[in-house]
Amino acid sequence: MGRNPMKAAVTLCAAASLAVPLGTASAAPSAENASQRTRDPVLVDCSSRPDVRPEAFVLACGDGNSHLVSLHWSRWDADAAVGRGSNAVNDCVPYCAAGSFRSYPVTVRLDQPRTWGKDPGEWHYTRMTLTYTDGRPDGFPRTVTYPLWD
Template sequence: MRRHIARTTMMLCGAVSLAAVVGTASAAPPGTQPVKHHAEPVIVDCFWQPEVRPDDFILACGDGNSRLISLQWSQWLPNSATAEGINVVNDCKPYCAAGKFHPYRVTVRLDDPEPWKKRPQVQHYTQITLVYTDERPDGYERTVSYPLWN
């Protein structure tokens, strides 16, 4: 019974934390450079905010079980951007709420900028590729690519 109460308490704390983040989504996250006149492409985050060279980025918007942290951008060009960082992934064992997060070093590449549907005058990257430089999560290939939302 105590274990159930502890687990429920942890879940509620996580929900409150998520609500706090969602509630302040209009504020620019620390370390994120504001977008200036949209002269350079942006990456659109889970809260539909354009970002340039973010320090972190959530890959799994629905549950937060995969995110990029400690991003160090070496380039941010009109056609692509490259960074080194950490992909923190939940192993979801025995299930996601009880899983543990594990860090994996990655090289990140953003590609294929197109006009953003929300603001057609803004170019946004539409493809993200992760290359795991050392270990990688179970079942992941060394290189994985995902489309980014529009």
């Protein structure tokens, strides 16, 4: 740099002019992350896919013998989600592979949103409460609460 002061000055000015736009661009992701935190939470399914207002949801990931269908959501916000649908449950009579699915009307409440381990910029509901409104599977209480996976 000492040999050609003009070249050094031009190089320094060029570097400074490039640094200004880079500084502005590096601020953009933090604004984007802030907007992600204000989005409504998601419901994470068995395959770790996030969804908002799903029409169906598998409760029994291992065998699929219990799932929610025909879901219609009346609320979905930062604190909770509330909807109605049916819980289709396999009666497993005489055994699960030969059983029949029976549907029971339910109200669904999702709550306790937390950051999602797979994507810390995303929030997901961590608890689901089902309330059976007209009949319920044998042995089930009227209201059932499940922790949801991360």
